[in-house]
Amino acid sequence: MDMNEIKEIFFQECEEQLAELESGLLKMNDGDRDPETVNAVFRAVHSIKGGAGAFGLDDLVAFAHVFETTLDCVRSNKLEPNQDVLKVMLKSADVLADLTNAARDGGSVDESRSRGLVKELEALANGELPSPSAAAEAPAPKAAAKPVAKAAPAAPAPAVKPTDDSGFQPIPFSFDDFGGEGDAGAEMPAYEITFKPRYELYSKGNDATLLLRDLSRLGEMTIYCNTDALPGLEELDPEGAYFFWNVTLKTDKGEDAIRTVFEFAEWDCELTVKPIADARADATSNEELPMVPVPFDLSILDESGAAEEVSGAAAETAAAVAAAETASNVTQMAAAAARVEKKESAAAAAAAASAAAQNNAAGAGQTIRVDxxxxxxxxxxxxxxxxxxxxxxxxxxxxxxxxxxxxxxxxxxxxxxxxxxxxxxxxxxxxPVKPVFQRMSRIVREIADMTGKSIRLITEGENTEVDKTVIDKLAEPLTHMIRNAVDHGIETPEKRAAAGKNTEGTVRLTAKHRSGRILIELADDGAGINREKVRQKAIDNDLIPADANLSDEEIDNLIFLPGFSTADKISDISGRGVGMDVVKRSIQALGGRINITSKPGHGSVFTMSLPLTLAVLDGMVVTVAGQTLVVPLTAIVETLQPEASAIHSFGANHRLISIRNSFCPLVDVGRILNFRATQANPVEGVALLVESEGGGQRALMVDAIQGQRQVVIKSLEANYTHVPGIAAATILGDGRVALILDVDAVVGASRGQSLKAEMSLAAVG
Structure with a gap:
C-alpha cells in the first residue's frame, strides 16, 4: 500500500470522524450531557489531529489541538457546555471540516475566521465565557491560528556521549522546535517524567511521538530514550512496544497540565511525574536501571510525523520498530511508511507490519469499502x-x-x-439520510449568522434509508430550501417578538417511509407565504396575467416558476430567482414531487416525496387506449370492476364512483394523457383506486389489466425527453417499451392542473 492510498483512507476516516463530531455536538446542544457523548466528540478531534500530524498538515493539527484542549476542559467539567459555548464549538467543527477538505482537495480556508475561532477557543479553555452577543458576532481577532511560542534560543546539540552513569544521551530540547508556548527560564519549576507505552497504546491508534510533541508545548524539554528492550530485527513483534522515555520538562503549567497530555492514554502506559527535587531524592535511594546511549533525532517528533535519516545501526532498527509498533491504524501506518522510505534495511519489517494491520482489520471489521x-x-x-x-x-x-x-x-x-x-x-x-441532514445544520448556522437571526434546526428520522443515488442528488435541493426558509421564512427576532413568538425560530427537517417512498418535510414556524406579494411579483415579471384567478395553492406554487423571486435586493443568499425552480426540477428528475402548504403567520411546510430506489419497482401493467402503461404498485390501494349503478355524474365533465358508501372521483387516464378525445365507458374498463400525496384518493380508469410485474426503471428524460404525466419507461418481457405512469401528475391534472403537454404521447408509446 503506497502513501497516497494510505492518505486517501485517512481522509475517508476523517469524514466519519467529522460526522461523529457534528452528531455529538448537536446532541450536546440539545441538552445531552452523557459523558460518553462528550468523549466521542473529543476522540473525533483527537483522531483527526493525530492523523493530520502524520501527514504534515500543520494548519489542521494546530487548529485541532486548540479545539481538543477546549473539549478536554468540558470532559474534565472545567467548562460548562452551554448554548454560547456550543455555538463556538459548532463553528469550530465547520472550520475543522473546511481545513480537512482543503488538505484533501486543495484550496484555502478563511484565515480570519479560523484565527477568530482559535482566539475564542483559547478564551473558553482559560475560563473566559463568551457573551451571547459576542458569540453571535464572532469577530475575527488578529491572533495567530497556531499557538506561537515566545522566542527562545535553541541550545546547541552536545556530542553523542553519556552524561551520567545512567547511559542516557541527553538531548537539548526547546519548545520552539514544536511551536510550543511558555517562557523558558531557570526560575520555572522542573519535572522528571517517565513515559513507558504498552502495546495497547498503539493498538488503539495512539502515537507516542504525538504525545511527546504535545508535551513539548508546555515548556522547555529534554528527552532521554531507552532502548534496552529492543530485540533483533528477526525477533520483532509488530504489535510490541520496546521504547520508553525519560523527560525533563521546565514549565509553569503545573503537574495537572502534564498529566492532561497523557489523559487519553493513561490506561495504556506507565507514567510517573515528579518535581525535580523529589525525583533526585528518589534517585539517591534507588538503583537506576542501566541505560544504552542512543542518538535521538528531534525530527522524529516533528509535526509532519516523518523522521529524517538517523545515523547508526541502532537507529535503523529503531525506525523499523516504530513502523511495526504504529502499523495498527492508518495514521501510524503513514508515519511508519515515511520513516522506512529512507532505510532499505527496514523494508521487510514495514511490509510485515502493513500485512499484520490488514489482517487485523479483515478479522475484526464488519464492513468493507467498495468503489x-x-x-x-x-x-x-x-x-x-x-x-x-x-x-x-x-x-x-x-x-x-x-x-x-x-x-x-x-x-x-x-x-x-x-x-x-x-x-x-x-x-x-x-x-441513511443522516449525512445530508447533518450538512444542513451547518447551512442553518451560517445563514442565521449572515441574517442576524436566531434559528434552531430540529431533525427527525435521520436513520431513514434510501438509495444512495437519491441521497447524492438530494443535497442541492435541500440546500436551496433551507436557505429560503432561513432567509425568507423565519422573521427577525424583533418581528417575532412583536408577533408574540419565541425570538428563536425553528426549522424542522424530517424523513420517513410511506407507501414505498421516502417522505421528506421541511417546516418552519416563520411568517408563511405572503400570497399578495407573490401574486404581485408574478404579475410584475409577466409570469401570469393581471386578471388571473388563482387559488391559494396555485399562488403558492408560483414560487417554483423560473426567474421568480420575492427578494427586494440581490444578496449572497437569495434574490436572483434561480432557487425554487431548480429545486422542483431536481426533485422531478428523481421521479419525485414537491408540495407546499402554508399558513400566514404560522409558517410553511414543503413536502418532498421521492422513490426509495431509481432502479427497480413493482408495477401493474395495464392497457389504456391501445397503449401499455405501468402503474407503480405502491400507489394502488385496490382494483375494482365498476358497475353502472356505482357511476354518478358530477357537473358537466366529472364523474364519481361509489365505493363502500363513499364517493371517489373517477379519472380517465386515456383522456388525461390525450390518448383519446372522448371519455371511455367506465363499465367496460377497470378502476384502480390510488392514493397520491396531497391529492387524496382517486379511481384511475384503465381499459384492462395485463398483470403484475417487476420492472427495471429506465430514465425517459435521459434517453428521450421529458413527457408530462410519465415518470419513466421500462422494457417488458416481450421487448416492448412501456411507459411508467406518474400517478401524482395524473391526479393533479384531474384537479385542474395542466400537464402542459408539448407532444402527442400516443406517438411516444
Missing amino acids: LDRVDRLINLVGELVINQAMLSQSVIENDTTGTSSINMGLEELQQLTREIQDSVMAIRAQ
Whole structure:
C-alpha cells in the first residue's frame, strides 16, 4: 500500500470522524450531557489531529489541538457546555471540516475566521465565557491560528556521549522546535517524567511521538530514550512496544497540565511525574536501571510525523520498530511508511507490519469499502437479469401450453432467486439520510449568522434509508430550501417578538417511509407565504396575467416558476430567482414531487416525496387506449370492476364512483394523457383506486389489466425527453417499451392542473 492510498483512507476516516463530531455536538446542544457523548466528540478531534500530524498538515493539527484542549476542559467539567459555548464549538467543527477538505482537495480556508475561532477557543479553555452577543458576532481577532511560542534560543546539540552513569544521551530540547508556548527560564519549576507505552497504546491508534510533541508545548524539554528492550530485527513483534522515555520538562503549567497530555492514554502506559527535587531524592535511594546511549533525532517528533535519516545501526532498527509498533491504524501506518522510505534495511519489517494491520482489520471489521462504480455496475447487471428473466418467462408462456413442465418450475425458481438477488443488491445501496441532514445544520448556522437571526434546526428520522443515488442528488435541493426558509421564512427576532413568538425560530427537517417512498418535510414556524406579494411579483415579471384567478395553492406554487423571486435586493443568499425552480426540477428528475402548504403567520411546510430506489419497482401493467402503461404498485390501494349503478355524474365533465358508501372521483387516464378525445365507458374498463400525496384518493380508469410485474426503471428524460404525466419507461418481457405512469401528475391534472403537454404521447408509446 503506497502513501497516497494510505492518505486517501485517512481522509475517508476523517469524514466519519467529522460526522461523529457534528452528531455529538448537536446532541450536546440539545441538552445531552452523557459523558460518553462528550468523549466521542473529543476522540473525533483527537483522531483527526493525530492523523493530520502524520501527514504534515500543520494548519489542521494546530487548529485541532486548540479545539481538543477546549473539549478536554468540558470532559474534565472545567467548562460548562452551554448554548454560547456550543455555538463556538459548532463553528469550530465547520472550520475543522473546511481545513480537512482543503488538505484533501486543495484550496484555502478563511484565515480570519479560523484565527477568530482559535482566539475564542483559547478564551473558553482559560475560563473566559463568551457573551451571547459576542458569540453571535464572532469577530475575527488578529491572533495567530497556531499557538506561537515566545522566542527562545535553541541550545546547541552536545556530542553523542553519556552524561551520567545512567547511559542516557541527553538531548537539548526547546519548545520552539514544536511551536510550543511558555517562557523558558531557570526560575520555572522542573519535572522528571517517565513515559513507558504498552502495546495497547498503539493498538488503539495512539502515537507516542504525538504525545511527546504535545508535551513539548508546555515548556522547555529534554528527552532521554531507552532502548534496552529492543530485540533483533528477526525477533520483532509488530504489535510490541520496546521504547520508553525519560523527560525533563521546565514549565509553569503545573503537574495537572502534564498529566492532561497523557489523559487519553493513561490506561495504556506507565507514567510517573515528579518535581525535580523529589525525583533526585528518589534517585539517591534507588538503583537506576542501566541505560544504552542512543542518538535521538528531534525530527522524529516533528509535526509532519516523518523522521529524517538517523545515523547508526541502532537507529535503523529503531525506525523499523516504530513502523511495526504504529502499523495498527492508518495514521501510524503513514508515519511508519515515511520513516522506512529512507532505510532499505527496514523494508521487510514495514511490509510485515502493513500485512499484520490488514489482517487485523479483515478479522475484526464488519464492513468493507467498495468503489461505488462497482456497485452501480452490479445493479445494472441485476436490472438486465430481471429483464431477461421476464423475456424468458414470456417466451415459455407463449410456446408451452401444458403449464406443468419442468421448464416452468425452473422459471419460477429463477424468478424467486432473481428477486432475492435484486433485494440484496438494492440493500447494499441503501444509505441513511443522516449525512445530508447533518450538512444542513451547518447551512442553518451560517445563514442565521449572515441574517442576524436566531434559528434552531430540529431533525427527525435521520436513520431513514434510501438509495444512495437519491441521497447524492438530494443535497442541492435541500440546500436551496433551507436557505429560503432561513432567509425568507423565519422573521427577525424583533418581528417575532412583536408577533408574540419565541425570538428563536425553528426549522424542522424530517424523513420517513410511506407507501414505498421516502417522505421528506421541511417546516418552519416563520411568517408563511405572503400570497399578495407573490401574486404581485408574478404579475410584475409577466409570469401570469393581471386578471388571473388563482387559488391559494396555485399562488403558492408560483414560487417554483423560473426567474421568480420575492427578494427586494440581490444578496449572497437569495434574490436572483434561480432557487425554487431548480429545486422542483431536481426533485422531478428523481421521479419525485414537491408540495407546499402554508399558513400566514404560522409558517410553511414543503413536502418532498421521492422513490426509495431509481432502479427497480413493482408495477401493474395495464392497457389504456391501445397503449401499455405501468402503474407503480405502491400507489394502488385496490382494483375494482365498476358497475353502472356505482357511476354518478358530477357537473358537466366529472364523474364519481361509489365505493363502500363513499364517493371517489373517477379519472380517465386515456383522456388525461390525450390518448383519446372522448371519455371511455367506465363499465367496460377497470378502476384502480390510488392514493397520491396531497391529492387524496382517486379511481384511475384503465381499459384492462395485463398483470403484475417487476420492472427495471429506465430514465425517459435521459434517453428521450421529458413527457408530462410519465415518470419513466421500462422494457417488458416481450421487448416492448412501456411507459411508467406518474400517478401524482395524473391526479393533479384531474384537479385542474395542466400537464402542459408539448407532444402527442400516443406517438411516444
